[in-house]
Amino acid sequence: MNVDQFLARFSTTGAETCFHNRHINPQIYADLNGRNWRLKDYEARGGYQALRKVLGLDGGAGLTQDQVIATVKESSLRGRGGAGFPTGLKWSFMPRQFPGQKYLVCNSDEGEPGTCKDREIMQFNPHIVIEGMIIAAYAMGISVGYNYIHGEIFQTYQRFEEALEEARAAGLLGDKILGSGFSFQLHAAHGFGAYICGEETGLLESLEGKKGQPRFKPPFPASFGLYGKPTTINNTETFAAVPWIIRNGGQAYVECGKPNNGGTKIYSVSGDVELPGNFEVPMGTPFSKLLELAGGVRKGRQLKAVIPGGSSSPVLPAAMMMECTMDYDSIAKAGSMLGSGAVIVLDDSRCMVKSLQRLSYFYMHESCGQCTPCREGTGWLSRVVDRIETGHGKTSDLELLNSVAGDIQGRTICALGDAAAMPVRAMLKHFMPEFEYHVAHKTCMVPAYV
Amino acid sequence: MISEESITRFAREVAKYPADQKQSAVMACLTIVQQELGYVSPESEQMVANYLGMSAIAVHEVTSFYNMYNQRPVGKYKLNVCTNLPCQLRDGERAMAHLKEKLGVGNNETTPDGMFTLQQCECLGACADSPVMLVNDTTMCSFMSNDKLDQLIDGLRSAEVKS
Numbered sequence: 001m002n003v004d005q006f007l008a009r010f011s012t013t014g015a016e017t018c019f020h021n022r023h024i025n026p027q028i029y030a031d032l033n034g035r036n037w038r039l040k041d042y043e044a045r046g047g048y049q050a051l052r053k054v055l056g057l058d059g060g061a062g063l064t065q066d067q068v069i070a071t072v073k074e075s076s077l078r079g080r081g082g083a084g085f086p087t088g089l090k091w092s093f094m095p096r097q098f099p100g101q102k103y104l105v106c107n108s109d110e111g112e113p114g115t116c117k118d119r120e121i122m123q124f125n126p127h128i129v130i131e132g133m134i135i136a137a138y139a140m141g142i143s144v145g146y147n148y149i150h151g152e153i154f155q156t157y158q159r160f161e162e163a164l165e166e167a168r169a170a171g172l173l174g175d176k177i178l179g180s181g182f183s184f185q186l187h188a189a190h191g192f193g194a195y196i197c198g199e200e201t202g203l204l205e206s207l208e209g210k211k212g213q214p215r216f217k218p219p220f221p222a223s224f225g226l227y228g229k230p231t232t233i234n235n236t237e238t239f240a241a242v243p244w245i246i247r248n249g250g251q252a253y254v255e256c257g258k259p260n261n262g263g264t265k266i267y268s269v270s271g272d273v274e275l276p277g278n279f280e281v282p283m284g285t286p287f288s289k290l291l292e293l294a295g296g297v298r299k300g301r302q303l304k305a306v307i308p309g310g311s312s313s314p315v316l317p318a319a320m321m322m323e324c325t326m327d328y329d330s331i332a333k334a335g336s337m338l339g340s341g342a343v344i345v346l347d348d349s350r351c352m353v354k355s356l357q358r359l360s361y362f363y364m365h366e367s368c369g370q371c372t373p374c375r376e377g378t379g380w381l382s383r384v385v386d387r388i389e390t391g392h393g394k395t396s397d398l399e400l401l402n403s404v405a406g407d408i409q410g411r412t413i414c415a416l417g418d419a420a421a422m423p424v425r426a427m428l429k430h431f432m433p434e435f436e437y438h439v440a441h442k443t444c445m446v447p448a449y450v
Numbered sequence: 451m452i453s454e455e456s457i458t459r460f461a462r463e464v465a466k467y468p469a470d471q472k473q474s475a476v477m478a479c480l481t482i483v484q485q486e487l488g489y490v491s492p493e494s495e496q497m498v499a500n501y502l503g504m505s506a507i508a509v510h511e512v513t514s515f516y517n518m519y520n521q522r523p524v525g526k527y528k529l530n531v532c533t534n535l536p537c538q539l540r541d542g543e544r545a546m547a548h549l550k551e552k553l554g555v556g557n558n559e560t561t562p563d564g565m566f567t568l569q570q571c572e573c574l575g576a577c578a579d580s581p582v583m584l585v586n587d588t589t590m591c592s593f594m595s596n597d598k599l600d601q602l603i604d605g606l607r608s609a610e611v612k613s
Contacts, residue, residue, distance in 0.1 A: 006605050010591035010598060017578040101468075113534045113573040146466075151481075151518055152574045154588045187466040192477055192587075193517030195572060209473035209504070211515040227471060270536035270577040277578045311535060311573075342577070344536050358535045362572055368515075 011155070017277035018120045022293040025256065026280040027244045027264050028237065032124045037159070039166040042127035048172060050246035051131050054138055055180045063246070065096070068139035072242065074250025076262035081107055081198075081235030082310065082339045084328045093222040094140040095230050103226040104137045104145035105207070105233040109191050109198040111150055112310035113362065114342030117266040117278050118236035122149070123156045125240070126163035130186065132239030134177065135246060137184045140232060144185050147236075148203050151192035160188050195366035199414045200233045202368065213370045214414035235340075237266055257283030261327035265341050269294040272301065272347035283327040290326055290343065301347040305430070309339025311359050312419030314426030315352075336426070351444045352431040356423060357382075357389045363420035374417040377408035381424055388435060391442030398435055402428060452497065456482050460501060472502045476512050480519060484587070489520035517571070518587055525560040525567035527606055530584040531594075534573045540580035541595075546570055548596050552603055565610065566603070 013019075014034045023029055031045055042048070049058065056062025063071070073088030094102065106129065110118040122129060133145050149157040164186060167173045175183045194212045196202045201215035204226050225231020241263055245253045254262040261283040267290055270276045274295025281290065287306070297303050303318040308326075314336040316324070324330045331338045346355065364382040369375045381404055384397050405421035412418070428435060437445040463478040476498065483494045490513050492506075499506040513519045520528070531549065533542045546568075550556060553566050560567040576582045579592035583599075591602065 003606065003609055004589075006609060007585055007589040007591070007602075010594070010602055011589065012576070012579050012592035016593075110575045111573050114536045114577050115573075116575050116577045116579070119575050150575050151477075151516070151587070152584055153576070153590065155590060189466070189474070190478065190481070191516070192481060192519060193571075194515060206477065207474055208471070209476040209502075209512065210508075211511050227468065268578060270580065271539040276540070276580070307535075342536075344539070344577075346539065350539070355535055355538075358533070358538050362534055365572060 014120060014124055016275070017116070018124060020275075020277060022275075022277075023279055024281040024285065024293075025264060027256075028121055028125060028128060028240045028266065029278070029280045034124055037124050037126060037163070039127055039163070039170060039172075042125070046247070047127050047243070048131055050243035051134055051172070052178070053246060054135055055178060055182065057178055057180065065139050065141060068135060068246070071250045072139070072245060075241075075245045075253035076250075076257075076260055077238065077241055077245060077253065078261065078328060079235055080237035080241070080265065080341070082112065082312075082337075084338060087234060087238055090222075090234070091136065091140055091232060093220070094142075094232055095223070096141060098230055101144065101227075101229050102140065102142045103229055103231040104133060104140065104142045105200075105203070105226060105231055106133055106145070106147040106236055106239055107198065107200060107203055107233050108147055108149040108236045109203055110153075110236070110340075111195045111198050112312065112340045112342060113359070114268060114270050114307065114310050114344045115340040116268045116270075117341065119150070119153045119156050120278055121236055121240050121266075122160050123153075126160050127167065128240045128243060129160075129236055130163060130167050130173070132242035133186060134172070134184055135242050136232070136234065136239060137186075138182055142232070143183055145187070146207060146226075147186065147188050148197070148207055149188060149190045151190050154190065157188055157190045164188060194368075195362075196368045196414070196416060199416065202414065203233065204231065211368070213368045214416075216413055258325075258327060261329060265326065265338075267326060268340075268342045269345065270342070271345040272298045272350070273345050274298050281326070284325045284330070287321055287324045287326055287343075291345070294345075297345065297347050299347075301349060303345065304348045304350055305346045305352070307342075307344040307346075307423070309337045310342040311344065311362065312415075312422060313337040313339045314422050315346075315430060316426075317430050349446060351389075351446050352427055352434050353385065353389045353438050353444070356427045357385045359423050360385045360420070363416065367416060367420070371412040371414075371417065373408045373411040374420065377404050377417070378420045380404045381408075381420060385424070388438050391438075393435075393439040393442075395436075395439055397439065398428065398432070452483060452494070453486060456486050457501075464502070473504050473508070476502055476504065476509060477516070480509070480513060481587075484520060488526075489523050526565050526610075528567045528569065528586050530569050530571040530574070530587075532572070532574045532576075532580070532582050532584075533570050536573075536577040537580040537582065542581045544596075545581035545583065545594050545599060548599055549603075552600065565607065
């Protein structure tokens, strides 16, 4: 046994996190087992039928570009990367008659703490992303695309490259796809450890071979994107949703979820639950049901709080969270964001100061340094939370934290500044007594970590 | 210097991009360098710069911006343990502490025999598998209990003895 084979014994199989039977009406994760990721398996599950339908190779008349975009609009599919922007609308922003090159980019730079869904899509069902991208490229008249994959999941990048080779060999990618008049070249690229490249314009800079420092918007990528050309960027899960929508229709997709929140969504549930993992369930599923699917709160403890949409989203106390359904509108109404669908669960043994200390360190570490409020402000937030946690905090620090957070939010080129500020403000808003206790007693209100 | 095989891999990466955008392959080329040589030296940056028609400082901007590039030699096995909040809630810190004790090194340090470099890292994107650890930028190791950490370290050490 060589070293690679030895190390492989420690790799995940996906059994605990993906191939369980606790999804509800899954579309993207349906019927996966970790071995059936290849082209022939995907086709046996109905894969590439949507592409054949679009190209008129299934005996039908085919779909026009407008018909594809109209179907995606009707589906009310919203961007799964975090912003929840309507996908069909985004696609319609692309100039149709642009004379030069246009680009399609898949954002697989999945680094928002708590989020691990795209990795399992690409690892266990890579062709669903490829098919979704081909259809998107067709709809917008794009001939070249890139999938930018988080550098830390290098094995998944290698898997995706293998799937691309299969698709090219089968005539599903390249010149004159399946004998039609449509051509599309798709390549994989990878990051190498920079959270900021999940921001779409930071990602574009990185794809151009530079530091991943975000650009001012406007201009938006649809007019000035990769190499200055019109570009559409969608998240991995967004592309993965497209084949089902084309096969079954936009209305059917809406009916899977709830109005304005179509389809299924994959939630990555981490933290204090018995069975952490990814769960694909209909939009609008009650949070209480999702918690149940994840085996409930660990060790029979009480739920204390939930960070519902990745580490950047404002924390919600248990009572508010238990009233929510898992969709963009319900979580927004409660004062947070569905974000990437990464649900971080905290039980009643957790110290919120310590939790915020780790998050604030992360944002300081990952600030790209371009904007002063973020570069300096994230350092201030991290150092002040750190001194409160370690028993050196002052009463005035609580006001200082709110003030620094307020001076960052809305004052930076990209959303990382907001992402650093929002968790601080929400923690103080909902859990102020814990912070005050820490300052006054130089220790924790809740029992020590186990 | 770099092997012919790596240069062939460079060419495959460059071919993904428009002819006038060879710079786009810089991250992949630096990764290939690191896979072969273990780290990215200033000489390697100059070599990649020459290959892609960039200035060496533009290459260095990339090496120094992205966390996973090693700017100096590391141990034969680089171990990155995630301690971000979702992992902190599921023993990520415990895994880091266990490795510190077992290897007798601190964060960002290498064992005296040059075998292991230990680094705390940010989100690896495998939160439900926590505690998670990345070995040599490639192999993601999941659910790393103390027992499994011991098996991994002992196994890699004995593989060294055998070879």
